[in-house]
Amino acid sequence: xASIQLEHVTKQYPGGVTAVDDFNLSIEDREFxxxxxxxxxxxxxxxxMIAGLEEITSxxxxxxxxxxxxVAPKDRDIAMVFQNYALYPHMTxxxxxxxxxxxxxxxxxxxxxxxxxxxxxLDIEALLDRKPRALSGGQRQRVALGRAMVRxxxxxxxxEPLSNLDxxxxxxxxxxxxxxxxxxxxxxVYVTHDQTEAMTMGDRIAVxxxxxxxxxxxxxxLYDHPANLFVGGFIGxxxxxxxxxxxxxxxDRFFATFGETDVLIPPQVMGADVAASYEGxxxxxxxxxxxxxxGGPHSxxxxxxxxxxxxxxxxxxxxxxxxxCEGYPCIAKVPGKSGIQTGDHVxxxxxxxxxxxxxxxxxxxxxx
Amino acid sequence: xxxxxxxxxxKEPFFERHLGPILITPSTLVIFGILFIPIFYALYMSLNRxxxxxxxxxxxxxxxxxxxxxxxxxxxFKSSFVTTILFVVLTVATEIVIGVAASLVLNKKFxxxxxxxxxxxxxxxxxxxVNAVMxxxxxxxxxxxxxxxxxxxxxxxxxxxxxxxxxxxxxxxxLANVWKETxxxxxLAIAALSTIPGDLYEAASIDGAGGWKAFWRITLPMIKPxxxxxxxxxxxxxxxxxxxxxxxxxxxxxxATNLLSYYIHFVAFKQxxxxxxxxxxxxxxxxxxxxxxxxxxxxxxxxxxxxxxxKKAQRRKLATAHED
Ligand SMILES: Nc1ncnc2c1ncn2[C@@H]1O[C@H](COP(=O)(O)OP(=O)(O)O)[C@@H](O)[C@H]1O
Ligand SMILES: [Mg+2]
Numbered sequence: 204x205a206s207i208q209l210e211h212v213t214k215q216y217p218g219g220v221t222a223v224d225d226f227n228l229s230i231e232d233r234e235f236x237x238x239x240x241x242x243x244x245x246x247x248x249x250x251x252m253i254a255g256l257e258e259i260t261s262x263x264x265x266x267x268x269x270x271x272x273x274v275a276p277k278d279r280d281i282a283m284v285f286q287n288y289a290l291y292p293h294m295t296x297x298x299x300x301x302x303x304x305x306x307x308x309x310x311x312x313x314x315x316x317x318x319x320x321x322x323x324x325l326d327i328e329a330l331l332d333r334k335p336r337a338l339s340g341g342q343r344q345r346v347a348l349g350r351a352m353v354r355x356x357x358x359x360x361x362x363e364p365l366s367n368l369d370x371x372x373x374x375x376x377x378x379x380x381x382x383x384x385x386x387x388x389x390x391x392v393y394v395t396h397d398q399t400e401a402m403t404m405g406d407r408i409a410v411x412x413x414x415x416x417x418x419x420x421x422x423x424x425l426y427d428h429p430a431n432l433f434v435g436g437f438i439g440x441x442x443x444x445x446x447x448x449x450x451x452x453x454x455d456r457f458f459a460t461f462g463e464t465d466v467l468i469p470p471q472v473m474g475a476d477v478a479a480s481y482e483g484x485x486x487x488x489x490x491x492x493x494x495x496x497x498g499g500p501h502s503x504x505x506x507x508x509x510x511x512x513x514x515x516x517x518x519x520x521x522x523x524x525x526x527x528c529e530g531y532p533c534i535a536k537v538p539g540k541s542g543i544q545t546g547d548h549v550x551x552x553x554x555x556x557x558x559x560x561x562x563x564x565x566x567x568x569x570x571x
Numbered sequence: 572x573x574x575x576x577x578x579x580x581x582k583e584p585f586f587e588r589h590l591g592p593i594l595i596t597p598s599t600l601v602i603f604g605i606l607f608i609p610i611f612y613a614l615y616m617s618l619n620r621x622x623x624x625x626x627x628x629x630x631x632x633x634x635x636x637x638x639x640x641x642x643x644x645x646x647x648f649k650s651s652f653v654t655t656i657l658f659v660v661l662t663v664a665t666e667i668v669i670g671v672a673a674s675l676v677l678n679k680k681f682x683x684x685x686x687x688x689x690x691x692x693x694x695x696x697x698x699x700x701v702n703a704v705m706x707x708x709x710x711x712x713x714x715x716x717x718x719x720x721x722x723x724x725x726x727x728x729x730x731x732x733x734x735x736x737x738x739x740x741x742x743x744x745x746l747a748n749v750w751k752e753t754x755x756x757x758x759l760a761i762a763a764l765s766t767i768p769g770d771l772y773e774a775a776s777i778d779g780a781g782g783w784k785a786f787w788r789i790t791l792p793m794i795k796p797x798x799x800x801x802x803x804x805x806x807x808x809x810x811x812x813x814x815x816x817x818x819x820x821x822x823x824x825x826x827a828t829n830l831l832s833y834y835i836h837f838v839a840f841k842q843x844x845x846x847x848x849x850x851x852x853x854x855x856x857x858x859x860x861x862x863x864x865x866x867x868x869x870x871x872x873x874x875x876x877x878x879x880x881x882k883k884a885q886r887r888k889l890a891t892a893h894e895d
Contacts, residue, residue: 256773277779289770293792302788303778350778 205267205280205357205390206232207253212262214248214414222248224414226262235384235391237405239398240437245414246394250360253392254283266358277306282351283360286367288343290335290350296322297331300350307354314353321352324386341372348383358390365400377403398438402426410434432566435489435559441523444490444533447563450481459488459560462529466506467555473570486569489559492523495535496552497543504556512547526551617849637850647826647834648851654741655831659809662748666805667798669749670756675790677757678764688761695754703818706747710734710819737827740820744828747815752808756801763797764790803866807859831855 207230214223222245230236238246251257253264255276264271271279290299297318304314322328325345335343344364351359364380365373381404384391395401401408402422410417410425410433418430422438429435435443448459448466457478458465466488468478500507510526510533517539524535524543535551543549560569586593617637619630641648677688694702709716710733718730734740767790775785791798813832816822822829822837829837831851839848 251773254773254777256776275781276773276777277781279777281777283774283777285770285774287768287770289768289774291771291774291789293795302775302780306779306784350774 206230206234206265207358207390207392208263208265209249209253210263210265212249212252212264213260214245214252214257215260222414223252226414226416228409228416228419230390230392233388233390235381235393235404235406237401237408238392238394238411239401239408240396240411240417242396244411246396246411247362248414249411250283250362250392250394253279253358254281254360255279256283280356281358281360282354282356284347284351284362284364286363288335288347288367290343290346292335295332295334296327296338296346296349299335299346300353302350303354317353317355318349321349324352324383325349340368341376344368344376348380352383352387356389358392359384359387361391361393363395364393366395366397373400380404399440402438408438410437412437428568429489429559430568432487432489432561435561435568439491441492441534441536443559444492444495444531445561446488446490446528446531446533448486448488450478450484450486452479452482457482459486459558461531464506464508464529466508466553466558467504468558468560469504469556471556472558473560477570481569485563487561487563487566489561490533490553491557492534492536494554494557495524495533495537496554497535497537497541497549498552499550500552501554504554505552506555507550507552509548509550512543512545512549515543515545515547524551613849613852616845617853619846621845623843633846637846638854640847641850641854645847647829650826651829651831651834654827654829655810658741658745658748658812658830659806661745662752662809662812663802663805665745665749666753666756667801670753670801671760671794671798673753674757674760674764675786678761691754691757693754694751695758697751699751699814700818702747702751703815706743706750706815707734707819710743734820735824737825740824741827744815744819747819748809748812752805756805759797759801760794763794767793799866803863806862806866810855810859 207228209226209228212223212226213221215221224245226249228236228249238249240246248257252259253266255271255274259272266279266281291302294302300318300321301314304317309317318331319328322331325348327342327345327349330338330342330346335346338346344367347364361380365376368376377400380391380393393400393404402425405422407419407421408425409419412433418425418434420428425434425438429438429443432445436445446459446461448461450468451458451460451465453465457468457473457475459468460466470478473481508528510528512524512526513532514523514525516523516525520539522537522539522541522543524537524541526533526535537543561567562569615630618633618635620633620637622629622631673691677684677691708714712718712730712732712735715730715733717733718727721727722730731739733743771789771793772785775781775789780788811832812830813836816828816830816833817836820828822833832855835848835851835855838844838851
């Protein structure tokens with residue numbers, strides 16, 4: 204049980220790659236925090252620095268109140284679950300799980316008790332005598348979790364633990380890991396490149412790009428109020444539609460103009476003062492697919508556009524509609540019962556009150 | 572026409588059914604010829620007294636007398652046997668310890684690693700005869716490089732008769748063998764080391780095993796299968812060491828380097844006592860055979876036990892039909 208503090212942490216690999224740049228992150232005790240970002244953004248590096256597997260170029264890391272920069276991995280009181288599980292192939296499941304306790308000279312009876320308790324929670328009691336190679340991917344994953352659990356560490360570090368599993372197993376393991384977190388009441392730091400995992404599992408999410416934190420917030424807030432273009436595009440599936448536009452004033456109202464289309468910018472999205480200061484300037488509007496619907500306008504906040512449907516992808520409960528609007532490929536999410544077919548020409552309506560507006564130059568969200 | 576086709580159809584299954592045996596027959600015959608015939612012929616020889624009269628070879632059945640004689644009458648067999656065991660144990664142990672240690676170093680990243688690795692292989696790539704001749708010259712009492720170097724360094728004043736005293740000669744043959752054979756251990760050990768995933772060591776360092784603990788608990792068990800193979804092959808090869816002794820010492824001085832395989836050669840071709848030589852060959856082969864058996868048992872035991880249990884557990888699990 205411990206909080207984790209990263210203060211101005213920077214990591215430069217030999218050869219000049221700055222994998223992590225001035226990282227500030229305060230993880231609370233018992234929190235389930237997710238580090239999410241595209242491949243190569245430095246997520247693993249952050250995790251490995253917390254674990255002590257990677258040296259820190261500059262900055263400070265605290266686990267609890269203790270500065271751990273110079274503390275060996277085994278003395279940091281953390282446990283790590285690796286992407287490829289890193290189970291010891293020559294040891295049985297039992298021995299894999301008992302290994303750390305044995306090295307700490309824990310009495311045999313206590314080891315046995317702890318291993319069996321963890322195995323019970325993870326439902327792997329029947330596998331204790333097997334070697335890792337005789338296990339399925341999902342079973343190995345559980346063993347890796349079990350190996351982390353037995354030591355009762357103050358923090359769990361998980362590096363893309365589900366990425367080697369098939370889709371179905373991934374979904375069920377997601378729920379199990381969340382449950383495990385609640386059961387154990389320990390700090391979890393979870394790394395993934397998958398925004399779905401991030402959204403469904405974390406108390407808070409830190410979105411990372413090129414070694415820099417873009418935004419840290421709860422899943423809902425990230426979704427509702429992305430701080431910049433990158434977060435807007437990264438969080439949410441299907442992706443937010445991002446369209447370059449110019450601010451135009453017509454009468455008292457402001458519009459985002461692109462091509463022949465004018466999309467209303469309602470005052471609750473961008474206040475009149477701000478909008479006025481952006482008049483004639485470039486912005487990017489972001490519209491989530493679920494806020495584009497079929498048919499004509501439903502309220503005076505709506506803007507209707509026309510589109511040729513490139514592809515209508517039915518998911519059962521919902522349908523993804525791919526179309527091109529003024530040269531920008533867009534996606535709309537409509538109810539599954541919608542009759543839109545590939546090749547149709549239809550009118551679609553944007554709910555402008557749910558629009559996001561970003562400064563084109565800085566990429567930052569202008570106002571919510 | 573129809574009849575022919577029908578016949579053909581009848582024939583096909585026959586060939587198909589016997590295709591396997593047909594295909595392996597030639598190689599089986601060859602293996603039989605070069606392996607089993609000599610084995611049985613040697614057995615036959617070992618059970619006979621063999622003498623020559625003119626162009627004729629005369630076999631006289633002697634039962635196990637040749638074998639008994641080895642341990643009773645033969646003046647050198649016992650000492651040769653002891654020397655051989657000593658030689659095998661010392662060389663194999665030294666080669667594996669040095670080889671594994673060197674492979675650990677060579678497995679680390681450093682500048683010029685490829686070059687050093689390549690250089691390491693040289694002694695092993697060299698024909699044994701060349702190696703033997705080279706060491707014979709190095710240890711030459713009058714012109715040898717060993718004496719030259721030591722005298723230049725001022726460590727010794729007068730030359731040492733390296734190959735002239737029993738203990739020294741044994742040591743020299745031992746060194747020559749280690750020098751030549753260790754690279755092979757390094758080669759295989761490096762190959763084995765490079766298959767160990769790096770994250771195992773990371774997991775171990777978090778679990779509390781770094782440095783030596785990681786070596787004993789991760790590295791060694793992971794390269795154990797390769798070490799087993801090395802142990803078996805090295806032991807058998809060490810038992811067969813012949814060229815080094817033949818060229819460097821001819822088994823001397825005072826039988827100090829009279830290894831069994833050289834002694835067998837001596838008895839067979841110098842004393843023309845083929846019966847005794849065949850008996851000795853059999854003793855030597857049986858030792859090698861028994862050793863491989865023991866090694867395999869020793870090393871595979873742990874694994875096997877767990878595997879069997881696993882299979883049982885799997886069967887039990889299947890029986891209760893409760894898989895995830
Ligand atoms: N050992 C290393 N040496 C040099 N560069 C590295 C090393 N490990 C990672 N990198 C680089 O650092 C960046 C971040 O890597 P990583 O933390 O593994 O990303 P992620 O886990 O987010 O995919 C990448 O550009 C990667 O190429
Ligand atoms: Mg990674």
